[in-house]
Amino acid sequence: MSGFYRGRRVLVTGGLGFVGSNLALRLVEQGADVLLVDSMLPEYGASLANVAPVADRLRIDTSDVRDRKSLSALVLDQELIFSLAGQISHSESMRDPFTDLDINCTSQLSLLECCRAGNRDAKIVFASTRQLFGRPQYLPVDEQHPLNPVDVNGINKLAAEMYYLLYDRVFGIKSVSLRLTNTYGPRLDLASDVKGFVGIFLRRALRGERIQIYGTGEQKRDFNYVDDVVDALLLAGESDAVNGEVFNLGHPQPATLIEFVETLGRFADFEIEIVPFPEEAKAIDIGDYYADFSKFTRATGWSPKIDLATGIERTLDYFRALGEPV
Amino acid sequence: MSGFYRGRRVLVTGGLGFVGSNLALRLVEQGADVLLVDSMLPEYGASLANVAPVADRLRIDTSDVRDRKSLSALVLDQELIFSLAGQISHSESMRDPFTDLDINCTSQLSLLECCRAGNRDAKIVFASTRQLFGRPQYLPVDEQHPLNPVDVNGINKLAAEMYYLLYDRVFGIKSVSLRLTNTYGPRLDLASDVKGFVGIFLRRALRGERIQIYGTGEQKRDFNYVDDVVDALLLAGESDAVNGEVFNLGHPQPATLIEFVETLGRFADFEIEIVPFPEEAKAIDIGDYYADFSKFTRATGWSPKIDLATGIERTLDYFRALGEPV
Known part of the structure; x- marks a missing residue:
């Protein structure tokens, strides 16, 4: 490095969550000089x-990113801000779209406005998120792929991403998405039933419970181990060449859900x-991605x-070593 | 007809504004049975x-579309809803992005949630708005053109449009954008300096004041006379074939700003x-469209x-016939 x-x-919003905490560990x-919000x-x-x-x-602040007043103080003098706080459940965004909007869209605009005013x-x-593409029209999906989100979460994340690019271009606030x-990977929230199948499958595997796969199980996904994502975030923070741009992450070996479970x-x-x-899940499913x-x-x-095999083994090892029921 | x-x-939000009032007159x-908000x-x-x-x-209600409680009562039993209330100034959206977000994005989600709950x-x-395309990558711009808004207004309108399409698809709330x-045309707000050049040019022409054109004046636009836009709104409301879809409006004879002024x-x-x-205007200018x-x-x-000539003549005649200073 x-x-x-x-x-x-460095400020990390959502710093106690899955990706945020893995990033925080590496930053330390x-x-x-790390401040988690x-x-x-x-x-x-x-x-x-x-x-x-x-x-x-490191330091921890328990402000909510929806609190603009707190945010305006927290951004002061920070050199790098990793904006990771988010509502990530697709199904929850359809049940309670306003909370998703507040966190994923309005709070991102707040962060930018706080920087515009104070830093x-x-x-x-x-x-x-890849969610803003919606159902792929072709594979693999590159950054030119049309944007057609299939749920409220994807729409709000798209608006937020566009704010970042806009503020980079118009106000010179360096941003990358x-x-x-x-x-x-380690520290993934295994308790939730509404944040996608990966956490559910891992929890059931650790408990020895039956895993249900929707549809055919042939849906493809590209699974990233969290250490690789942390690498990507750190590189994005360090590089000037990426400012004002969006980038897809992904994995060179996509796998089907069946392959993941196997x-x-x-x-x-x-x-x-x-x-x-x-029915509810089908309405917002994106097929292969x-x-x-x-x-x-x-x-x-x-x-x-x-x-995938290395990542899954490490993830299971991590949770087993915790010695707590998941 | x-x-x-x-x-x-029929409910029309923004019903006392430019397009809304022209639509209201025609609906009556x-x-x-018209209710304006x-x-x-x-x-x-x-x-x-x-x-x-x-x-x-007709009836008039002075609720603000940002007031979700009022909106939830207003949508009840309506058969058609024309959602026209909006913050339309591009420059204001950059000065005060939260107001633009509240009106153009959050309130549109509110309207949909009120319908989901009650109608x-x-x-x-x-x-x-065409604003969500940003600077055209090719001309004429069709509905497949990439979406790359150049200001906060375009981002928020894009998110709103996507909510409408989503709620049509997932919740069966028939929507068209x-x-x-x-x-x-008649009833355009000529008093504002922040809602685009057309109103400013018309005001200055009526007052005999000098008209300033930014840049070369060769920027192309497609100008729609408001009666044609009202026709489009009425047809969109009537047609089942358009549900869940977005459509561009436009004019078969685009004109440059110079031609408009001439x-x-x-x-x-x-x-x-x-x-x-x-500088500020240039940063969010979209070039030809x-x-x-x-x-x-x-x-x-x-x-x-x-x-264009017929439309401009009718517009000037309308304002002159008012017999008031503009």
């Missing part, structure tokens, strides 16, 4: 335990059941280092 | 005078001055009936 983060003042390791909303997966090993080497020199890395795909089955014992798609991430590779040299 | 609107319960003429915000161009000729044949049978026609381009000059006396683009509106023509038979 380059030493870029040594001594840097690299010597950054996380309101620890129930059901959002944040946990102080996620950063327990480095708790005395125009900050560089912001925004965690976007990475479109994350299915991310898994890989899980190499390291855990459970039964598999294929069941019809529930995997990304062309070559634009980000060209810009930063990034590519995933962890294959 | 088909008689479709006779006796129909066609025998609809308009909070008459200063600077937004709403005026009771706009509907004075039919004031005893799933309503059909909604949303007035969108028309992307309006530069619209002019046409004005056939009916009014004023001087012209070409001045450099102010004109639309391919053939998708909407195929779906509804619509095409503009009024050419």
Whole structure:
């Protein structure tokens, strides 16, 4: 690593959540001056335990990103801001669209306005999502693919991403957006039933419970191990060449849901059941998805280092070593 | 006309504004049961005078569309809803992005949620904007053109449009979105300096004041006379074939800003001055724009009936006949 983060003042919103806490651990390791913001909303997966090993080497603020007044103070003097706080459940965004809007869209505009008012020199890395593409019209999906989100979550994340690019262009607030795909690994929130199948499958595998797959199980996804995503975020924060741009993340070996579950089955014992798609889930399903991430590779040299089997084994090892029921 | 609107319960948000009041007059003429919602915000161009000729044949409610509680009562039992309330100034959206977000995005989600909760049978026609395309990558701009808004206004309108399409698809709330381009005609707000050049040019022409054109004046636009836009809205409300779709409006004879001003000059006396683009305006300028509106023509038979000279002459006649200073 380059030493870029040594001594840097870095703010991470959503810093106690899955990706945020993994990023925080690495930032501390690299010597950054880290401030995490996380309101620890129930059901959002944040946990102080996620950063327990480095708790005395970073600061934590429990403000909510929806509180503009807090945010305006928190951004002051930060050099890097990783904007990871988000409502990530697709189904919840359809049940309670206003909360999704407040967190995923309005709060992102707030962050930008706070920087515009008080810290125009900050560089912001925004965690976007493949969800804003909707159902792929072709594969792999590159950054030119039409944007056609199939749920409220995708629409709000798209608006937020566009704010970041706009403020970079018009107000010179350096921003970059990475479109994350299915991310898994240590500190993933396994308790939730509404944040996608990966956490549910991992929990059931660890418990030895039956895993239900919707549809045929042939839907393809590109699974990123969280360490690879943290690498991508760090590179995006460090590079000037990426400012004002969006980039897909992805994995060179997409896998079907069946393959994901079969890989899980190499390291855990459970039964598999294929069941019809529930209507509500089907309405916002996107079919096959995997990304062309070559634009980000060209810009930063990034590519995933962890294959699915290695990642799954490490993830299961992590949760088993916790010695707690999941 | 088909008689479709006779006796129909129709709600028009922004009903005292420019397009809304022109639509209201026509709906009354066609025998609809019309309820206008308009909070008459200063600077937004709403005026009771706009509907004075039919004031005893429609109802007016001065709720703000940002008031979800009011909205939830207003949508009940409506058969058609024309969602026209909006913040339309591009420059204001950059100065005060939260107000633009509240009105153009959050309130549109509110309207949909109110219908989802209380009136799933309503059909909604949303007035969108060409602004969500940003700077054209090719001309004429069709509905497949990439979406790359260059200001906060375009981002928020895009999110709103996507909500409408989503709720049509997932919740069966029939919605259609028309992307309006530069619209002019009687009842346009001539007082504002922040709602685009058309109103400013018309005001200055009527006053005999010098008209300043930014840049070269060679920027192309497709100008729609408001009666043609009202035709489009009425057809969109009536047609089932358009539900869940977006359509561009436009004009078969685009004109440059110079041509627009020269046409004005056939009916009014004023001087012209070409001045450099102010920095703030340049940052969000979109260059040439004109639309391919053939998708909407195929779906509804619509095409503009009024050419630029006829439209400008009628507009100037309207304002002169008012006998008031503009």
